[in-house]
Amino acid sequence: MPELSHRKSVWLALLVTVLWSTSWVLIKIGLKGIPPLTFAGLRYMLAFLCLLPFFLRSSGAQVLRRMDRRTWLNMVVLGVFFYTLAQGAQYVSLAYLPAVTVNLVLGFNPVLVTLLGMLLLAEVPNWLQWLGVAAAMAGVVVYFYPVENPAGQVFGLAAGLVCLLASAYSAILGRSINRRGDLTPLHVTAISMGIGAPLMLLAGLLTEKWVPISPVAWLIIIYLAVVNTALAFTIWNLTLRTLPAMESSMINNAMTVQVPVIAVIFLGEYLGFKEIAGLALIALGVLVVQTGRVPFLKR
Numbered sequence: 001m002p003e004l005s006h007r008k009s010v011w012l013a014l015l016v017t018v019l020w021s022t023s024w025v026l027i028k029i030g031l032k033g034i035p036p037l038t039f040a041g042l043r044y045m046l047a048f049l050c051l052l053p054f055f056l057r058s059s060g061a062q063v064l065r066r067m068d069r070r071t072w073l074n075m076v077v078l079g080v081f082f083y084t085l086a087q088g089a090q091y092v093s094l095a096y097l098p099a100v101t102v103n104l105v106l107g108f109n110p111v112l113v114t115l116l117g118m119l120l121l122a123e124v125p126n127w128l129q130w131l132g133v134a135a136a137m138a139g140v141v142v143y144f145y146p147v148e149n150p151a152g153q154v155f156g157l158a159a160g161l162v163c164l165l166a167s168a169y170s171a172i173l174g175r176s177i178n179r180r181g182d183l184t185p186l187h188v189t190a191i192s193m194g195i196g197a198p199l200m201l202l203a204g205l206l207t208e209k210w211v212p213i214s215p216v217a218w219l220i221i222i223y224l225a226v227v228n229t230a231l232a233f234t235i236w237n238l239t240l241r242t243l244p245a246m247e248s249s250m251i252n253n254a255m256t257v258q259v260p261v262i263a264v265i266f267l268g269e270y271l272g273f274k275e276i277a278g279l280a281l282i283a284l285g286v287l288v289v290q291t292g293r294v295p296f297l298k299r
Helices: 006-030 036-057 060-066 069-096 099-106 109-121 127-144 154-180 185-207 215-239 245-252 255-267 273-291
Strands: none
Touching (some): 006 069, 006 215, 060 185, 069 154, 099 255, 109 245, 127 273, 154 245, 185 215
């Protein structure tokens, strides 16, 4: 499968972050009536079932038979970390914490991904890209400072940290798998999701009480599964064939800007001068990381 140009990969990755940012509002609405792990498990299990026919039509069964032990191990680890742990922990965290607090915790993902990318993938940023990471992290601090964590929400914060760590490692492993090019983005998405989603749903069914799900909640689950998961995660894996882990993580960090903006539009929340300044720094950081790839700016 031919790789996309860097520019097309960036635009597609940004499109995915917009879709994922809208998920936060829908998740907060859905969590009012559905336990978090069950909610997440239903979403990702349904997304896997949507991908399954396309996977089988693209010689998926033959791909499974050709995969060696190392590839199987990588896919199992990716499925567990990227879906069972990262996505499951995000839903749990959102059930206990305000969305802005969870957004703050996950906003530090690029730092971890950059360091892991240097250690595990030999993808070393140039000085301008490091400056962009620093600007984005400064924007996160400016936007959310001072952070208040009401008593009784320690469990939600712990779940957010699990999500952060699992997401960072998943970004590195996903980049490593996709840049090899021996599996298509559809194969990577379907196989890893087919491993992680059932485990997440099983965890929800075993640990949470089943509740009747309203028609509106089912519509939210179906939309999240088809558009923001099956489609969006496949596109994301496609961009990982071109974008280094640090760059994709910084683009993903654009959600730190998008989520508050969407909250203003759809939830009536307010952004003051401090918040706007923080968002501007984050946006600047993402832009600098991408322009840092220009040849004459590299070391």
